[in-house]
Amino acid sequence: MNRAKFNILLLFLTFTTALMAQTSPLAKGKWSKIAVNKQGIFKLTGAQIRSLGFSLPIVSSQFQLFGLDPSLLLEKVPANPVFGLAETALKVNDGGDGQIDEGDNVLFYAEGPVNWNHDRQLNRSKHFTRTISDSVFYYVTIGNNGKRMGIQNIQASVFENRNEFTQHFLFEKDSISFLNSGKTFWGLPMGVGVGKQSKLNFLVSTNGMNSSSKVDCFMHVASTSYQVNGQFDFYWNDRLEHTTLLQPVSGMLFDDIAKEVTDTFSNKNISSWPNKSTLSVSYSSANATATGWIDYLEIVMNKPVGFWQDSTLSFSIESDYEKGKIINCKIQDIDASGIIWNVTNSENPVQINWQPASNNTGSFLQQTDTALNFFAVKNNAFETPILIGNIPNQDLINLKSEINYIIVAAPAFIEHAKKYQQFQLKQFGRQVMVANAREVYNDYSGGQPSPIAIRNFLKHAKNKAIQNNLKAPAYLLLLGMGNFNAKKMKLNDELPVYENDNSTSILSSFSTDDFFSILTDGDDINNYNALGELSLAVGRIPARTIADADSVMNKLIRYQSEKTGGAWENKITWIADDGDYNLHLQDAESIVTNLQTKTSFWDQEKLYLDLYPAVASTSGNAFPQVNINLQQSVQDGTLLINYTGHGNYLRLSEEGVITAAQFDSWNNRDKLPLLVTASCNFAPYDQPNVSAIAWDAFMKNGKGVIGLVAANRLVFAYSNKQINDLFIQQLLVDDALGNRSSIGLALQKAKNLNWKLGGDRVNDFKFSVIGDPALVLNKPNYNINNQTINGKTFKNKDSLSAGSNFQLKGWVQQMGVTQSNFNGELTLTIYDAVKTKNTLANQSSSMVVPIAMQTQILFKGKSTIKNGVIDAGFILPIQVSNISNPIRIELAASSGIQSAIQIFDSIYVKPNNSASQIDKTGPQITAYLNEPNFKQGDWSGSNAVVYVRLKDSAGIQSSGNALGQDLSIWVDKNPMPIIFNNYFIAELDSYQSGTATISLPGLSVGKHSIIIKAWDLLGNGTKDTLLFEVPPSNNLLYKDPFNFPNPVQSNTRFGFETNQIGKTLTVTLDLLNQNGQIQYSKTRAGENLLTKYYMDWDGKTNAGSRLSPGVYYYRFTIQNNKETYILSNSFLKL
Secondary structure (H helix, E strand, C coil): CCCCCCCCCCCCCCCCCCCCCCCCCCHCCCEEEEEEEECCEEEHHHHHHHHHHCCCCCCCHHEEEEEHHHCCCCCCCCCCCCCCCCCEEEECCCCCCEEEEECEEEEEEEECCCEEEEEECCCEEEEEECCCCCEEEEEEECCCCCCEEEEECCCCCCCCECCCCEEEEEECCEHHHHCCCCCCCCCCEEEEEHHHHHHEEEEEECCCCCCEEEEEEEEEEEECCCCCCCEEEEEEEEEEEEEEECEEECCCCCCCCCCCEEEEEEECCCCCCCCCEEEEEEEECCCCCCCEEEEEEEEEEEEEECCCCCCCCCCCEECCCCCCCEEEEEECCCCCCCCCEECCCCCEEEEECEEEEEEEEEEEEEECCEEEEEEEEECCCCCCCCCEECCCCCCCCCCCCCEEEEEECHHHHHHHHHHHHHHHHHHHHEEEEEEEEEEEHHHHCCCCCCHHHHHHHHHHHHHHHHHCCCCCCEEEEEEEEECCCCCHHCCCCEEEECCCCCCCCCCCCCEEEHHHHHHCCCCCCHHHHHHHCCCEEEEEEECCCHHHHHHHHHHHHHHHHHHCCCCCEEEEEEECCCCCHHHHHHHHHHHHHHHHHHHHCCCCEEEEHHHHEEEEEEEEEEHHHHHHHHHHHHHHHEEEEEECCECCCCEEECCCCCHHHHHHHCCCCCCCCCCEECCCCCCCCCCCCCCCHHHHHHHHHCCCCECCCECCCCCCCCCCCCCCHHHHHHCCCCCCCCCCHHHHHHEEEEEHHHHHHCHHHHCCCCCCECCCCCCCCCCCCCCEEEEECCEEEEECCEEEECCCCEEEEEEEEEECCCCCCCCEEEEEEEEEECCCEECCCCCCCCCEEEECCCCCEEEEEEEEEEECCCEEEEECCCCCCCCCCCCEEEEEEECCCCEEEEEEEEEEEEECCCCCCCCCCCCCCEEEEEECCCCCCEECCCCEEEEEEEEEECCCCCCCCCCCCCCCCCCCCCCCCEEEEHHHHEECCCCEEEEEEEECCCCCCCEEEEEEEEECCCCCCCEEEEEEEEEECCCCEEEEEECCCCCCCCEEEEEEEEECCCEEEEEEEEECCCCEEEEEEEEEEEEEECCEEEEEECECCCCEEEEEEEEEEEEEEEECCCCEEEEEEEEEEE
């Protein structure tokens, strides 16, 4: 079935004052909602009306029914979108007393989810699906002067008799989506083999038909048959009537998953028809594994019409009609209970006074001005509507004030949307409107959960803004997961998505939230090459649970209100996949170069896979050093991570450079990056049953990423590079006023520009913002100006002597004014000159190429900033790699949520041969694992962190330019050390001591040792060793209860070791005297983050008194799920 695309060829609609009014009819009064799921005449009883919440009796004329014809929901952008509701004409059976009581009823006609339209050009009827869901919705209210059905009673003396009419039969079963993409769903599989049916039979009423009766069959079928054709055969009553051949599929990587055909045939001189006929369909192929599917079968018959033992009847007059012609329509097998309605205008059906005739026949006169539709019932075979219930008043139509930002939220997440609305107003003064998705459907699609409803709502908001001389909305946030299968959408916590028509091509089938941004009159996404510009920036938060929404809203608010400034605000991490003849690496290099040309201050870290050695494993190659470096980059902080290469929703790169385990190991709550992935299918927001790692990275907790720009389908590297390049420039290059675009606005601008340049629109559609489209990435508030070094004015092109000490002074300023309330820290980083590093050609499809890099750190230290004044000392190492090229000095200041950045990239180094060496002692090393109370042999999780402090009067060698003198960690017997030169940071106001934090991800279960090596600037070396163990996590382990200090004078800390890292523990600490009486008890529940679990005690009992001196016992009761463990020990109280 082709869902939600409505090609309306002939439409009769009477607009009431409610439809297209400027206020929602639902804004006042009492309303209840009902639904119908088929065509028919429906009966709503007085008892049902009471159950909907209305008090009986009701004055008959006040009862009203409203709805919106779903056929009006067009994907093409209307100049004035349909909204509101139209009243439907009713027949009230009130017994003649003028009021509806318990035993009375109301009759109304409904077309149901599927309807038929006559195409005069094709001279045939075609079915179309009118709804997203399986139902059409109506709204019941008590008003005034309700619309009532008219009665048709045509009188004429001259007319033409007509015995044959058009009847339609549709066979359709939505069962399978080949790609979980696109609008078309297919029937059950056909063919040979388990789970397939070789033939399907469809029973059709053919009463009264003869050899001259016309029967047309139309079908949409698909076949997957490799190398040979697939074949459908169609039989009427076991007589072969038609064969449809479908081309084979090649089985190549990007070929269509199936070939589809729309075909037709008519009956061939069938001399006689039984009362019931069977249309049989079989599928076959010379390939035994081939499979066929039927989307739909349409049967259109011209035949005598009658009930023929049924109780309902639908028929039409579609051919040979002339304006003003009168025909006498004859109906078979009808009796006195029969009711016939003219339903050509479904909102205004007309009751027909028909005349009985002999042999259980009836007739009525009809004027044929146009194609006509009728529905008849006998024996009171009325359908029963589905009662949904009361709905609150609402009005999303009467928009008067300026709206900058619209949040459309699934009902489950309305409170989260309102929380963010208030934050946006308080933080930015932004006018945000929160719209409950259910209310959008009610006001803009008659209750259908359609993406067109949201689009029409946005179009109406834009039109109203223009009408009132206000700015149109600039941002749309969709709060809720999407679902490619609209009929299975969970309306409480999911939102609609746009799916295009193609459902068989892995290349051409797509889903896009750009649909909501296409708001130019007449634009049609189905004619995408003719589209104008996108009108607003769109983002989606694909929350699946309340926990998801809680986490992501807290994360977004914290990022924007509790900013952590620093050098990370100026850092971009680039990752490029290997192989493919350096394609991904070259694309990344091109994007880096284009950005560098426009703005050179960015600190660019290149983690291209082919710059690192590949390590073979049982599951293929791996790049452990890339994993470690990325972990460290995230730990230190990076504003943006940009990945180019292969990937899917489970990992990035075949070697898994980013996986779920990687995201879990990140500990970067204060320095969240935006993740941009020029890769396939990393963020499939319309696949609710897919556990994409992107969702955990964004929504699981306060760590991970602050948002994503990623694709939801298969995409092409060439087109990815185009949109990635333009997006990065729009996002990271400030405008003339120094302002930076938000994530959503940058992507909107990038797509509009790419389309003007002839870029691939379908590929662009597949990329979307996952997150807040109005979010602007962290940016320093101030500048650092008027620097002096050793008392002399410092210019960007000065020279400094190697091996010398320097004192730098400057001021944190804004527009030349020193910020006297700026009190914090300065991080001063000196990068060595640009070097070239050759790639390693790890794959046969890779080539060795030089890559320019400026990541080697000569010095990194911190100093105190007071009243906006900077006074920082540093030492420049003797070993500088290249005195012909400039080094780079980066100053990053932070004070609370305020920050400042300054870059000098034209500083040259003069050689200095006068340095003397008297010191022969290497640096003092102090190191521990995970936490300061580490002792040799302790446990650790599989993701560990090493903390190292180094101290030496001559300064620490961290430049990497002294051969064999890198700061390094050697793990077990791994011949490849972890180099942590760039992670070393001098301590505050000192260059003679400093610290480094190094991540050790993915440690195996068992005992481990690490050796730490360090050198000073005079070449003296030292090493230290740490021993630890990673316990297995599949068995619950708790051990070694301890407390310190012990003996206890006042306060002490109790603890134990555990392997349950990242698990929720409920721990009770009891302190007991020697008689076993509890003196103190405390229970705490929460996620355990370390291998040591601590609980502090202030020396007091639960009653608030101090414990008397003596020996006491402490007991831990630990609960994890349904299991309980107890650990105990003693301590001495002084």
